[in-house]
Amino acid sequence: MRVSDKMRQTTMLTNLNKNRSELTELQNQAASQKKVTKPSDDPTGVAKIMHNKSELKKLDQFDRNIFYARTFLESTESTLSQLGEAIVRAKELAVQAASDTNAGMPREMIGSEVTQLYNSVVELSNRKFGDRYLFSGFKTTDAPFDSDGRYAGDDGQIQVQNMSGTYMPINLVGSQVFLGNDLAYGGAVSREQYVPKTVEDLQKFKLNQIEEEFQKSEFMQNNLETRGPASINGQGKQSETDPVTKARGVNIFSALKGLEVSLKTNDKIGIQESLDSLDQAFNQVNLARAEVGGRVNQLNATQEGIQRASIDNKTYNSQLEDADVFQVMTDLNRSNQTLQATLETSAKFSNQSLMDFLR
Amino acid sequence: MAKIHGVLDVGRRGMLLSQTAMQTTSHNITNRSTEGYSRQRVEQTTNPTVGEGNFRIGTGAKLAGINRMNNPWIEKQLEKENSSFSRLEEQVGGLARLESALNEQSVKGLSDTIGNFFNSFREIANTPESAVARTQVREAAVNLVSGLQLAKKQISDVKVDMNKSVEFNISEVNALAKELASLNLKIQDIEVGGHNIANDERDHRDLLLKKLSEKIDISYAEDVSTGMINVTAGKTAILVAGTTSNQLKTAENNNGQVQIYNELSKGGTLLDITDQFRSGKVGAAIELRDGTTDTMINHLEDLAYNLTHEVNKAHAEGFDRYNQTGFEFFEMKDKTQPFSIENLQLSDRIIEDVSRIAVASKANAPGDNTVANVIHNLQGRPLMEGGKYSFDDFYNAKVSEIGILAQRSNSSFESQRNTLDQLKNIRESLSGVNMDEEAARMIEHQKSFEASARLIKTADEMMDTVLNLKRL
Numbered sequence: 064m065r066v067s068d069k070m071r072q073t074t075m076l077t078n079l080n081k082n083r084s085e086l087t088e089l090q091n092q093a094a095s096q097k098k099v100t101k102p103s104d105d106p107t108g109v110a111k112i113m114h115n116k117s118e119l120k121k122l123d124q125f126d127r128n129i130f131y132a133r134t135f136l137e138s139t140e141s142t143l144s145q146l147g148e149a150i151v152r153a154k155e156l157a158v159q160a161a162s163d164t165n166a167g168m169p170r171e172m173i174g175s176e177v178t179q180l181y182n183s184v185v186e187l188s189n190r191k192f193g194d195r196y197l198f199s200g201f202k203t204t205d206a207p208f209d210s211d212g213r214y215a216g217d218d219g220q221i222q223v224q225n226m227s228g229t230y231m232p233i234n235l236v237g238s239q240v241f242l243g244n245d246l247a248y249g250g251a252v253s254r255e256q257y258v259p260k261t262v263e264d265l266q267k268f269k270l271n272q273i274e275e276e277f278q279k280s281e282f283m284q285n286n287l288e289t290r291g292p293a294s295i296n297g298q299g300k301q302s303e304t305d306p307v308t309k310a311r312g313v314n315i316f317s318a319l320k321g322l323e324v325s326l327k328t329n330d331k332i333g334i335q336e337s338l339d340s341l342d343q344a345f346n347q348v349n350l351a352r353a354e355v356g357g358r359v360n361q362l363n364a365t366q367e368g369i370q371r372a373s374i375d376n377k378t379y380n381s382q383l384e385d386a387d388v389f390q391v392m393t394d395l396n397r398s399n400q401t402l403q404a405t406l407e408t409s410a411k412f413s414n415q416s417l418m419d420f421l422r
Numbered sequence: 423m424a425k426i427h428g429v430l431d432v433g434r435r436g437m438l439l440s441q442t443a444m445q446t447t448s449h450n451i452t453n454r455s456t457e458g459y460s461r462q463r464v465e466q467t468t469n470p471t472v473g474e475g476n477f478r479i480g481t482g483a484k485l486a487g488i489n490r491m492n493n494p495w496i497e498k499q500l501e502k503e504n505s506s507f508s509r510l511e512e513q514v515g516g517l518a519r520l521e522s523a524l525n526e527q528s529v530k531g532l533s534d535t536i537g538n539f540f541n542s543f544r545e546i547a548n549t550p551e552s553a554v555a556r557t558q559v560r561e562a563a564v565n566l567v568s569g570l571q572l573a574k575k576q577i578s579d580v581k582v583d584m585n586k587s588v589e590f591n592i593s594e595v596n597a598l599a600k601e602l603a604s605l606n607l608k609i610q611d612i613e614v615g616g617h618n619i620a621n622d623e624r625d626h627r628d629l630l631l632k633k634l635s636e637k638i639d640i641s642y643a644e645d646v647s648t649g650m651i652n653v654t655a656g657k658t659a660i661l662v663a664g665t666t667s668n669q670l671k672t673a674e675n676n677n678g679q680v681q682i683y684n685e686l687s688k689g690g691t692l693l694d695i696t697d698q699f700r701s702g703k704v705g706a707a708i709e710l711r712d713g714t715t716d717t718m719i720n721h722l723e724d725l726a727y728n729l730t731h732e733v734n735k736a737h738a739e740g741f742d743r744y745n746q747t748g749f750e751f752f753e754m755k756d757k758t759q760p761f762s763i764e765n766l767q768l769s770d771r772i773i774e775d776v777s778r779i780a781v782a783s784k785a786n787a788p789g790d791n792t793v794a795n796v797i798h799n800l801q802g803r804p805l806m807e808g809g810k811y812s813f814d815d816f817y818n819a820k821v822s823e824i825g826i827l828a829q830r831s832n833s834s835f836e837s838q839r840n841t842l843d844q845l846k847n848i849r850e851s852l853s854g855v856n857m858d859e860e861a862a863r864m865i866e867h868q869k870s871f872e873a874s875a876r877l878i879k880t881a882d883e884m885m886d887t888v889l890n891l892k893r894l
Contacts, residue, residue: 068854068855068857070847070850073843073850101522101528101825103521104825110818116526121541127544131549132548195549195551200787202787204788219789221789223547224798259783259796261796265736266739417862
């Protein structure tokens with residue numbers, strides 16, 4: 064084959080170029096530690112990597128959501144535990160006052176301690192987490208209870224997403240925990256499961272809400288107070304549904320107020336009866352605590368799952384996009400040597416011609 | 423017939439011939455690196471013989487012609503492969519830019535911004551009362567809008583570049599056409615007698631044709647009687663006809679795209695011939711501009727429209743902190759204009775006051791996050807392309823598509839480069855200059871020059887001998 068000077072030159076340059084571009088590519092990989100630095104490096108891989116990254120972002124957010132939800136629930140739990148203690152103390156006092164030989168303490172004095180307990184329960188019911196009232200439903204900026212135990216919140220349950228498509232209500236509604244309204248069967252705090260996920264669902268949800276609100280206001284207008292603070296009749300069998308308010312539980316404020324009034328009026332039968340309702344109140348608070356505990360457990364389990372998924376996700380992405388460092392270094396060395404060899408031979412042999420030997 | 427004079431004459435002609443050959447060799451040596459040069463060779467032949475009784479006696483050598491070593495078939499192939507090579511080169515460059523506009527591997531891109539946007543609604547769902555979470559939503563929404571705008575701008579920039587490339591290349595094509603026409607004239611002048619071949623001019627013309635086909639689709643043919651070539655650009659536009667050349671025109675159309683026009687007569691009708699170009703740099707630029715880039719912009723617009731539309735729909739159902747019903751979360755800057763990414767902005771009312779973000783499903787419920795839950799749920803819902811893909815999946819798939827295109831054109835480009843290199847080697851093998859060869863020829867010519875001179879000297883001595891005959 065006839066080899067012209069230009070051929071030799073182009074071949075040399077082509078080889079050098081090839082070596083250099085290979086070297087640059089490898090250097091790029093070594094510097095970034097990634098084998099995929101642009102979509103064309105691995106188009107299908109890139110789609111997966113991007114998907115994983117946005118998934119990871121979501122998982123991070125769920126992790127944060129769970130952290131928040133748990134803190135909120137834990138704050139609720141500690142409030143409920145104090146509430147339980149207050150009720151226990153009230154019961155002790157009631158037991159003490161129920162007997163005629165009540166260690167010489169006049170019932171009226173015991174009554175003033177119960178007043179303090181009542182006030183502390185009011186304070187507990189208005190506890191905040193950050194800027195939000197724990198027990199006022201969606202009306203988180205309004206104090207849920209006034210000093211008479213009247214509820215100013217609503218029955219909104221704040222749903223927090225803890226996984227794709229899964230929600231957890233983080234608050235207990237004050238009217239359930241403290242007033243015993245709308246409790247589930249057996250006196251447990253009910254948990255709203257439905258969360259609208261699309262605009263259409265949302266529209267239906269809003270209509271339902273309006274209807275419920277209307278019914279409630281109708282009901283409130285026609286409602287006769289059957290279990291006022293001093294009402295004796297109302298403190299019968301609270302685990303049965305109240306025919307009017309549909310309450311299955313105990314109004315803790317009424318129970319305490321009832322005890323207080325009975326103490327101050329020296330009403331022994333009233334005191335004995337209030338023992339019953341305090342028992343039920345304690346039970347009601349414990350059921351609420353159980354609900355909170357259950358939610359926290361569930362969140363913990365979910366969080367574990369999320370952390371595992373997050374690790375899996377990272378591992379998968381690393382497999383997809385991270386360079387094999389040893390491989391890259393070996394290749395880099397080899398490539399460098401090739402380049403040197405090319406340069407050396409080019410320098411040595413490219414300039415020789417017959418001209419050099421003609422004198 | 424005086425024999426000694428014959429020898430003298432042969433020597434003289436030989437010297438002249440050697441000089442010519444030497445000059446051609448030097449021409450070859452100096453043009454070793456000239457682009458498109460084909461080495462030239464002196465063809466020599468025997469001088470007509472003279473009759474001497476029964477015999478014919480040779481009278482030395484003479485110049486038969488100076489030819490270039492060139493295979494027109496290879497040149498034609500080279501021109502074709504070069505055309506695809508340039509097309510792929512331009513395509514690879516354009517796609518690399520598109521790719522970097524959408525690259526999320528090294529920098530945080532649109533996908534990340536979308537993720538942040540939906541996460542901000544997850545954050546506000548945790549604490550709808552908090553001004554911090556609300557501000558976060560506002561910032562994420564502003565970032566989303568500017569992210570979309572940036573992505574579109576970067577893609578549109580590629581388009582602008584492609585337009586410039588069309589303009590620039592067509593102006594080069596016009597310059598080349600002029601030069602070709604003047605070369606046609608020169609070649610005709612030189613070759614008119616039928617004896618001379620315009621070697622250098624033909625080399626140059628071949629080179630210009632290659633350069634022309636790097637830019638646009640051309641077809642050409644040589645008029646055998648005159649040696650001139652006629653060139654057609656695309657399918658219909660006559661670019662060079664003999665010694666005249668035509669100029670292609672470029673102008674922007676209503677969509678801001680530079681189109682190519684052929685002027686049928688001076689000041690006459692302009693014919694849009696943009697579609698005729700598929701090859702060369704111009705072909706690649708047009709394809710990229712009107713195809714891939716446009717499609718990508720449309721996809722981005724689709725994504726932006728669907729995303730903002732769905733968010734708006736949900737947000738309109740909500741109630742803000744002032745217990746007023748929601749409104750469009752994203753709006754058009756200029757309400758009279760239709761939707762476009764440039765025209766998109768976050769609602770003024772929200773920019774002024776984050777309390778207007780409506781995430782509650784009813785009034786008087788500051789802790790209600792129902793609408794926020796609906797909005798961040800949009801992220802995973804199949805709302806693109808008639809309910810097939812989620813926003814993330816849709817965008818990822820489009821990025822991946824560009825990646826596939828770029829990957830494919832990269833590998834075609836590489837293999838085309840190999841093919842072209844091979845072909846260039848074949849051409850150089852035939853037409854390229856080899857120093858060893860030229861050095862050998864130089865010696866050969868020098869020696870034959872010396873020998874011819876010696877012949878003359880010998881003839882002179884012989885003449886002397888003859889003249890001195892009487893004195894002996």
